Amino acid sequence: MTVQTERPPSGPPEVVKSGGGRNGAPRTPRARAGALAPYLLLLPALVATLVFLGWPLVNNGILSFQNLNMRQVILHLTEWNGIDNYKEVLKSEDFWRVTGRSIVFTAINVVLIMVLGTLIGLLLAKLGSKMRRLLLFGLVLAWAMPVIAGTTVYQWLFAQRYGVVNWVLAKIGFSSMADYDWFGGQYSTFFVIITLIVWQSIPFVAINLYAATTTIPKELYEAASLDGAGAWKQFTSVTLPFLRPFLYATTFLEVIWVFKALAQVYAINKGGPDRLTEILPVYAYIEGSGNQHYGMGSAIAMLTIIIMLFLTAYHLRIVLKQEEDA
Amino acid sequence: MKRSWFGRVWPNVIAVILFIGFVFPVYWMFATAFKPTGDIISEDPVWIPFNFTFEHFKTAVDADHFGQMVINSVTVTVLAVVFSLVLGLFSAFALARMRFKGRRGFIIGFMLAQMAPWEVMVISIYMIVRDAEMLNSLVPLTLFYMVMVLPFTILTLRGFVAAVPRELEESAMVDGCTRMQAFRRVILPLLAPGLMSTSLFGFITAWNEFPIALLLNKDAEAKTLPAWLPSFQTVYGDDWGATMAASSIFAIPILLLFVFLQRRAVAGLTDGAVKG
Numbered sequence: 001m002t003v004q005t006e007r008p009p010s011g012p013p014e015v016v017k018s019g020g021g022r023n024g025a026p027r028t029p030r031a032r033a034g035a036l037a038p039y040l041l042l043l044p045a046l047v048a049t050l051v052f053l054g055w056p057l058v059n060n061g062i063l064s065f066q067n068l069n070m071r072q073v074i075l076h077l078t079e080w081n082g083i084d085n086y087k088e089v090l091k092s093e094d095f096w097r098v099t100g101r102s103i104v105f106t107a108i109n110v111v112l113i114m115v116l117g118t119l120i121g122l123l124l125a126k127l128g129s130k131m132r133r134l135l136l137f138g139l140v141l142a143w144a145m146p147v148i149a150g151t152t153v154y155q156w157l158f159a160q161r162y163g164v165v166n167w168v169l170a171k172i173g174f175s176s177m178a179d180y181d182w183f184g185g186q187y188s189t190f191f192v193i194i195t196l197i198v199w200q201s202i203p204f205v206a207i208n209l210y211a212a213t214t215t216i217p218k219e220l221y222e223a224a225s226l227d228g229a230g231a232w233k234q235f236t237s238v239t240l241p242f243l244r245p246f247l248y249a250t251t252f253l254e255v256i257w258v259f260k261a262l263a264q265v266y267a268i269n270k271g272g273p274d275r276l277t278e279i280l281p282v283y284a285y286i287e288g289s290g291n292q293h294y295g296m297g298s299a300i301a302m303l304t305i306i307i308m309l310f311l312t313a314y315h316l317r318i319v320l321k322q323e324e325d326a
Numbered sequence: 327m328k329r330s331w332f333g334r335v336w337p338n339v340i341a342v343i344l345f346i347g348f349v350f351p352v353y354w355m356f357a358t359a360f361k362p363t364g365d366i367i368s369e370d371p372v373w374i375p376f377n378f379t380f381e382h383f384k385t386a387v388d389a390d391h392f393g394q395m396v397i398n399s400v401t402v403t404v405l406a407v408v409f410s411l412v413l414g415l416f417s418a419f420a421l422a423r424m425r426f427k428g429r430r431g432f433i434i435g436f437m438l439a440q441m442a443p444w445e446v447m448v449i450s451i452y453m454i455v456r457d458a459e460m461l462n463s464l465v466p467l468t469l470f471y472m473v474m475v476l477p478f479t480i481l482t483l484r485g486f487v488a489a490v491p492r493e494l495e496e497s498a499m500v501d502g503c504t505r506m507q508a509f510r511r512v513i514l515p516l517l518a519p520g521l522m523s524t525s526l527f528g529f530i531t532a533w534n535e536f537p538i539a540l541l542l543n544k545d546a547e548a549k550t551l552p553a554w555l556p557s558f559q560t561v562y563g564d565d566w567g568a569t570m571a572a573s574s575i576f577a578i579p580i581l582l583l584f585v586f587l588q589r590r591a592v593a594g595l596t597d598g599a600v601k602g
Contacts, residue, residue, distance in 0.1 A: 041420035042432060045413045045476055049435075052473040053442055060450035073453075120344060126337050135341045138348040144584035145352055146534045148552040149577040152559050153355045156566050162367050164354065199351065262445040263536040267556045281445045288449035289541055301446045308443060323434055 064302050068295035085299035095283075095300065099307065102259065102279040105190070106311075109258040112198045114251055117205025122239075124210035136207065143203035151267045154196045158182040183269050186276035193277065196264055201257070205250055212246045213239065252315035259308055280304040355577070358570040359383065366567050382571035389558060389572070391546045396575075398543075399533065399551040402464050406471035407528035411521060413472075414479030419509065421480070422487035423495075433481070440477035444470075448537045455542055462548035470538055475528040482527075486520030487513065526587055530580055551576045 066072075067081040089095050120139075124132055145153075158165050160181045169177035182188045220238045229237060262281040265271060271278035271286055278286060284304055288297020309316075358366055362379045365372040386392065420426075421433060455466045490513050498508040539553040555576055559569045 035426070038420040038424040038426040038429070041416040041424075045417040045436075045480060046432075048413060048469070048473050049439055049476060052469055053439055056447045056450045056454060057442075059454055060447055063450055063453060068453075073456075076457075123337055123340060123344075127341055128338075131338050131341045135345050138345040140584055141352050141581065142348040144530075144581050146530070146552070146577050146580050148534065148536055148555050149355070149573040150351065152555060152569055152573045153351045155559065156358065156570060157351060157354065159564075159566065161564070162371075162566070164371055167371055199348065203348070256441055260443055260445040263534075263552075267536065281443075284446060285448060285537065289452060294449055294453065297449045301449060304446050305443050312441075319437070320434055323437065324430060 060298050060301055063295055063298035066295045066298075068293075068298075070292040073292070073294060081295070085295050086303075089296065089299050089303065095303075098278055098280055098283045102307075103311075105194075105279055106255060106259045109194055109197050109201075109261075110251060110254045112194070113201045113205055113254050113258075114247070116198065117202045117250075118209055118247070120202060120206035121209025121213065124206060125213040139203035139206055142199055143207075145200070147200065147263050148267055150196060150200055151264055154192055155183075155268060158192050184273055186273065189269050189273065189277045193265055193268055196268070197258060197261060200264075201254060205254070208250060209243065209246065212243055216242045248315060248318075252312055252319075255311055256308065259311065280307070352577075352581075355570050355573055358566055359574045361567065363565075363567055367564075382565075382567035383575070385562075385565070385568040386558070386572040386575060391549070394547050395549050395551055395554050398464060398549065402467045402471060402550060403529055403532040405468045406475065406532045407525050409468070409472045410476045410479045410528055411483075411525060414476055414483050414524070415517075415521075417480045418483035418487050419513075422484045423492075433484075436477040436480050440481065442474075442477075444474060445537055448541050451538055452541045462543050462545040464543075464548070466542060467535075467539060467550065471528075471532040471535060474535070475531050478527055479524050482524045483517070483520060486517055486524075489520075490516050522587065526583060529583060533580060 064085055065080060065082060067079040067084070071077070072079055120135075124135060127135065157163055160166065160179055160183075163182075165182075166177055166180050169180070180188075182192050216239065220242070221234055224234045224238050259279075260281050261279070262285060265277060265279055265282050266285065269277060271282045275286070280300070281304060284297050284300040287293050287300055357373075357375050359382050360378055360380075361372060361375040362377050362381070365375065365377060417432075417436075421429060451466075451470065455461055458466075460466045494512050494516075495508045498512045499505065503511065534552055535550075536552045539550045543549050543553065555572060558572050562568050
């Protein structure tokens, strides 16, 4: 796509098959149809997205201004209560505690994923082809493992009785860990969840990063070593700058992905023990559907979306700007 | 001399340790599923299942409505992917090949849609589906999953369509094809690999989707596998053999897809992801 010939906005060039268009009379309707063609092609996708994504989003906003509990839901009542839901949520200590927890949770996960993923990606580039294929195979296997299947496997790995992790810990000298209940405490549950998410997410980062390193022109390294740069200097002056845009983009994707990691957190321990591992999406889910405060749940959901926009605004702006300049 | 030997060996040692770390949970799932119960609840783990058994798979398959749930999951996933490929192909063609007002707006719109926080919108989705009296139906799940994977499908296919040389299409049209024919006979066959790797993402997303399925389809015969798996684990409690067998059955289709399509799949997924 290096040479791109500009063409008229009507799209299809006039290919006249039979005599019909000889005097040019039927040309105009055809050109108009041509101008409409892209919109017609986009219409189905647009309608589907507006109905099944746009409407739930708007409806979420509408619900958040309603007093909507079990009674109203059963009787199909619509009771507006203005910004009461928001007032109540923003005043509650729980919300702020969960918000802080979500941000810390996201930060820990993303830092671990990005640092370890990058290191493994660089390792892939360093390995011989046989070992690289072996490690790639392992990464792809972990990547392909369905989220919920991975969650049940981690429950089994960390099971109190007969779990492999406790057995290994006891063997290497932590005898107090022999019957440790990982899902009985807040931090230990988070430890399992974070291990699970990091395990699931590293392959994407590592494989992508490895793919990106293969596109670095060899000449850059040659030039750097001619200038007398050592291995570390080459890394900081060639590899890192080259990978920077990629690292930004991936970090951004991981922030979004981890921040809304409802499935793992909910499936592993339902936000427990004592609701101590609820992160924002789980909090909204449990408030809304579990405790049947649908209006409150919607308000929490709206606030969650706003927080996500804030967290990702910086990168979002760059991406949108790139697309506009393209 | 010694140093360089060390320098050559340590990356390989780390690679092997990492390989074990990444593979072990998957291996342990299968190993546990095939082990007799006595080997699962043993004081020292039995690392390799020499005594093979299918008893746990039988327990999982004999669970209530298991067959129905497999059919539900497959139906929802396949239909969602096929619909999104068809709609996605129309849009991708327009975005890659035509110039029109608002093109950039559409692209940005789909990029934003790709980041939609579905997990957070479940309450609203539940109320909409309930008011339409469509709870416990496969239709809403199919439609929501279709839209969930649609933006990725469009943006990825756009790249694949753009990679097909324009000249091929033009010469087909000079030879007398209509635009539609040129598309069907020239572009579509060349897009096959792109369609395959794009659909892999759709399969994974739809097959895995958890919160919406959990909330909308609560009736046993309307459930999909991901919504059922955690409940199976609760019901069967410490029967880890059966739980791992159920997890294996759920994981196998995706693992196989990945292994068979590995190279293409990984390239496809990474392309799409980096493009946003």
